[in-house]
Amino acid sequence: MHVSERLLQLYADTNATTRTNLQDLIKQNLGDGKSLSVSYEELTGSSDATLSADEKSSEDFAAWIKDGKKDAMFLPYYVSLLEMHEAVLRKEATIPQSKSIDKVIVEETRIVEKAPVPAPTVVKDSKPREKSAVSKPRYTPEIPVPSRTERAKYNRTIEPARPRRKSRKWIGALFFFALLIGGGYIGYPYVMDLLEPKQEAKIVKEAPKPDPEPVVQEPETNYVWLASKNVNLVSEPNGTTVTYIGDIGDRYEIxxxxxxxxxxDLDGTTAWAPLDAVTTDWPTRDLTDSALLDWVNTNLNNEWLSESIPDFFAMNEAALTETIGAPFGRETDALNAYAFYNGGFFVIQDDKVHAIDWTNTQTTREAFSPLGEAVLETDDAVVYESETYSLRLFEGTNGQTRVRLTEK
Structure with a gap:
C-alpha cells in the first residue's frame, strides 16, 4: 500500500487527540536538529534503514504539518510513527519530565516629559504707512497761443465750391443700366429654372439586411488524466517536494x-506530473447515472450516511456537519479538506463535497462486473464512469480496499 494511502487509513482509525500528542512528542524529540532515522530509533527503540539521514528540526516538522505535508522525507517517518503510536506514547509516559522555570525581568523605563516650547510672538505694526501725496506739475506750453486777432491774419477767405458738371450723372446712369441688362442676361436661365416645377424623385427604401449572428468560438482546453494510483505531483520537474498526491482518474488542465x-493546474496553484503517469486518451462508456448509483447502494455499507448519495454533492462543509454531525477528524492538503467519519470520509474542494470514500470495504473488483467494461484498469485500481459520476476502486497490499465516488 502506498504511504499516502496508509496515512489516510491511519487518520480514519485514530482520533485527533492521539495524533496531536504524537506530533508534540516528535517536535520535542527533534529539537534544534536531528536525522529522521536517529529520531525514529530513539522514539521506538528500533531502526529503519529506509528513513532519511538528513537532519530536520521541530520547526521543519511543524511547518510540514501546517503546509499540508508536502515534504516527501517526513511522510514515511510520520506514517511509521503513527502506526506505532501506542508503543511510542507508552514509552514516553514512563520518562519523567523536568520542569523549567523561566525568569522574566521587567525593566521600567522612565518617561521624561518634554517642556512645551513657546511659540514666537509676532508683533504687528498697528500704524499703517502714510502715502505721500505728490501733486503733478501743470502743463505749460512752450510757445504762447496767439490771440483771435492774430489767428485771423493767417486764415484765407473760403470761397464757395464750383458746381459739378451734369455729364457725370448721365455717365453713372448709363453704367447702371448696362450693369442691370448684363446681370439680367446672365441670371435669366437660373431664374427660369427656379420657376419651372420639379418632379420629385421617388425614393425606394431597401429593407435592412439582418446582421449575421456572431459565432462564439469556445477556447480549446487540453486535459490529462492520471493513469496510475497515488501519483506524486511535485513543485518542479524532477523535484522532491510533493505539492499534492493525485489518484487514478483525476483530471487536470494542462x-x-x-x-x-x-x-x-490545481485550482489556483500548479504542480508537475511525470508523463508516464498521465494519459490524454480517455474513453467513454455507456454507463448511466442510475445504474452506477444502484450499484453503490447495493454493494457498499451506507449506514453512516443519513441522506441519499446525490444530496451530499450539493452540500458545503457546514451543511454536511449539520446533516450527519461533526467529524471525529479533519485534515487538509494543497487542494482538498478531508472530514473523517466512522465508515469513511468526505473530500471537500472549494467548500463543496467533491467525493465520498468508503474505507475497509473488502470489496473486490469482481463485484464491479455488473457495470460492464471499465474506463481504465490497472493492477491495483479500476475506474468506472457515467455522465455525472466517477466510481473508483483502490486495492491495498494488505487485502483492504477503498471505494471512491466522485462528482465529475
Missing part, C-alpha cells in the same frame, strides 16, 4: 510541457 514532465 499548463505546459517540459522534458518528461507536464505542468497541471
Amino acid at each position: 499548463v505546459q510541457e517540459q522534458d518528461d514532465h507536464i505542468e497541471v
Whole structure:
C-alpha cells in the first residue's frame, strides 16, 4: 500500500487527540536538529534503514504539518510513527519530565516629559504707512497761443465750391443700366429654372439586411488524466517536494510541457506530473447515472450516511456537519479538506463535497462486473464512469480496499 494511502487509513482509525500528542512528542524529540532515522530509533527503540539521514528540526516538522505535508522525507517517518503510536506514547509516559522555570525581568523605563516650547510672538505694526501725496506739475506750453486777432491774419477767405458738371450723372446712369441688362442676361436661365416645377424623385427604401449572428468560438482546453494510483505531483520537474498526491482518474488542465514532465493546474496553484503517469486518451462508456448509483447502494455499507448519495454533492462543509454531525477528524492538503467519519470520509474542494470514500470495504473488483467494461484498469485500481459520476476502486497490499465516488 502506498504511504499516502496508509496515512489516510491511519487518520480514519485514530482520533485527533492521539495524533496531536504524537506530533508534540516528535517536535520535542527533534529539537534544534536531528536525522529522521536517529529520531525514529530513539522514539521506538528500533531502526529503519529506509528513513532519511538528513537532519530536520521541530520547526521543519511543524511547518510540514501546517503546509499540508508536502515534504516527501517526513511522510514515511510520520506514517511509521503513527502506526506505532501506542508503543511510542507508552514509552514516553514512563520518562519523567523536568520542569523549567523561566525568569522574566521587567525593566521600567522612565518617561521624561518634554517642556512645551513657546511659540514666537509676532508683533504687528498697528500704524499703517502714510502715502505721500505728490501733486503733478501743470502743463505749460512752450510757445504762447496767439490771440483771435492774430489767428485771423493767417486764415484765407473760403470761397464757395464750383458746381459739378451734369455729364457725370448721365455717365453713372448709363453704367447702371448696362450693369442691370448684363446681370439680367446672365441670371435669366437660373431664374427660369427656379420657376419651372420639379418632379420629385421617388425614393425606394431597401429593407435592412439582418446582421449575421456572431459565432462564439469556445477556447480549446487540453486535459490529462492520471493513469496510475497515488501519483506524486511535485513543485518542479524532477523535484522532491510533493505539492499534492493525485489518484487514478483525476483530471487536470494542462499548463505546459517540459522534458518528461507536464505542468497541471490545481485550482489556483500548479504542480508537475511525470508523463508516464498521465494519459490524454480517455474513453467513454455507456454507463448511466442510475445504474452506477444502484450499484453503490447495493454493494457498499451506507449506514453512516443519513441522506441519499446525490444530496451530499450539493452540500458545503457546514451543511454536511449539520446533516450527519461533526467529524471525529479533519485534515487538509494543497487542494482538498478531508472530514473523517466512522465508515469513511468526505473530500471537500472549494467548500463543496467533491467525493465520498468508503474505507475497509473488502470489496473486490469482481463485484464491479455488473457495470460492464471499465474506463481504465490497472493492477491495483479500476475506474468506472457515467455522465455525472466517477466510481473508483483502490486495492491495498494488505487485502483492504477503498471505494471512491466522485462528482465529475
